[in-house]
Amino acid sequence: MELGEFRRSLDGWLDGHAAALAPAYPGAGTLDQQVEQLNKVKRLAYDAGWMRWGWPERVGGLGGSTLLRAYLGEALATRDLIESGLYSLTEVLAPTMIDYARPGLAAAMVPSLLRGDETWCQGFSEPGTGSNLGSLSCRAVRAPGGWTVTGQKVWTSLAQYAQRCVLLTRTGSVESAHKGITALFVDMDAPGITVRPIGAMHGVEEFCEVFFDDVTVPEERTLGEEGQGWSVAMDILPYERSTSLWHRGAYLHRRLRELVDTAADGAIDAGALGDVTLSVYAFRARSRATQYRLDSGGHLGAETSIDKVLLASAEQALFDLALDAIPREITVSDDPWDVRWRRDYLYSRAATIYGGSAEIQRNIIARRLLDLGDDR
């Protein structure tokens, strides 16, 4: 299906099913409500076919360009039907399964993620492993028929809801660094897994600690080969910084529109508003080109760090502007729609931290794009 036709048909479907798709709660809602809403929208969109476009037929998709996925997420975020951060897990984890899981496993599992029957999480970061992913230490050792996993993960979004986890484990020596990492697909109800949500500044406990205590993982749940975990992690980046960022950008555009639409006369400084708008539109222009590169099969690499820096800067600038324009709503109101501004403002503080910090992105840009050589 062509993008233009997809856009028209999808928009028509979204209009026609607006009531069924709408959230049942005002404002931000609780995390339980957000996850339920996400799964509802995915299920309706999957059953109507929309959620299957842009995914390969061997995992229950209908084929077609990744642009269709980019537009679907944009349309859902623009209409405020999904929380784009939660939606991004699908966009990031399904390609991993398609590229690295054994074909039967991918075919069996991916549809349940796309349809919202299941939630998956991404077990990468650890207490001692933030920006330096190659240092991770959650250990998987060979056991009869597979692996035994012991260790801890942190910042694992939605682990308390997840049925599955794409987990990076240390299978080589610590000195083997990024060469000794293996990715596993783990059932979250396996004995030995404990999940503890972490209180977060924006009032949503979406990040978790996950403890693995002699957890058994069958051999056929290995993603790729033993020692290939670094490639699995690196191949996620193109999706994390293409379609997922595009969806977030669509959400920022919506929030900017809402701010302009609702702020009291005289509340918004024209120059500051113009400046934020430039940033939001610049991100969109940059990311749009990235979507087309992904669609044409181009390799996405270090240059997507620019997209990430632009989005994080735009997000913080937008909610800084909101704070100046509607300070009372953000600081002292408990109306559900104001709580949502507050949540978005506080969450935006993390935009330069998660998914590769602003400093790491600039290091990548300096080394890989500006060719400034190593920094040590």
Add this chain to the structure above:
Amino acid sequence: MDAAERDLFAGSVRTALERHAGAGLAAALADVGWADALDADAASAVSTLFDLQGRAGVTSPALDDVIVGALGAATGAGVVLPALGTWSPPGALSDGRVAVRGVVSAAGAGAAVVLVAVDDRRAHAVATRDLELEPIGGVDPASGLVHVRGQAAPSAAVDVDWPAAVAAGRLALAHELIGASRAMLELAREHALQRVQFGRPIAMFQAVRHRLAETLVAIEAADAVVSAAWEDPTASSAAIAKAMAGRAARTASRHCQQVLAGVGFTTEHPFEGYVRRVLVLDQLLGSTRALTAELGRAMIGERALPPLLPL
């Protein structure tokens, strides 16, 4: 133009910019087919030429050609641009005379007649000798710009599209600002790799690397906005493009100056020429600051966002 034709065109423009200046450059650009290229494929012609012109830090009469072309008048004539920092038509009809207040390029100052827009839809050709011309010294005497003012007898009115001319000029200037910013970044990058302190190139220090990274981010953001503007060329998209390009130039000026440090402050290094040039380019047809505030005012007034280029 396809990719090969664009490369060929870029090669000849680059050679022309390297070898010629002033009236000679105008002739050289005519030889490489600039006017035909502008006519046939403005996006390729303008992006190629103005990017290279910005990188080389040279001036040419090409902006006149872009503006005159977009006005819908015949190319080859000079044209009066609005005074620096403004974008309203530079002329006004009063008592049957055309009052002029603006700037012209060196080429425009040398032309026998210049076109003066008096409102969004009409322009008059006036004899250049009837106007007062005063070369602009200012921060960038090499810009070749000339103050023009006075009152002159008008020819018959010509139908023009002034907003289209402003938009086309802004896109061209955006490319020139981006080209100049890329040149600044390249100078700073080379310096950072060569300059050794504390026993290593300063490019190894994270504080230096991040300044250069920040500059590249700003440039690529502007570049993406300008490319998007060509896909959907409107007054709004061109204004956003020029504002972003000016913002990138300011970022490049600040960070690259700091990385180049002492040597970048001397007139023995080419960097300072770019700093001067982008200060003037930013003012032409509206500065980043003015365009940004204008954008914000329009959004507040209409309670709406600028049109969005669809995926």
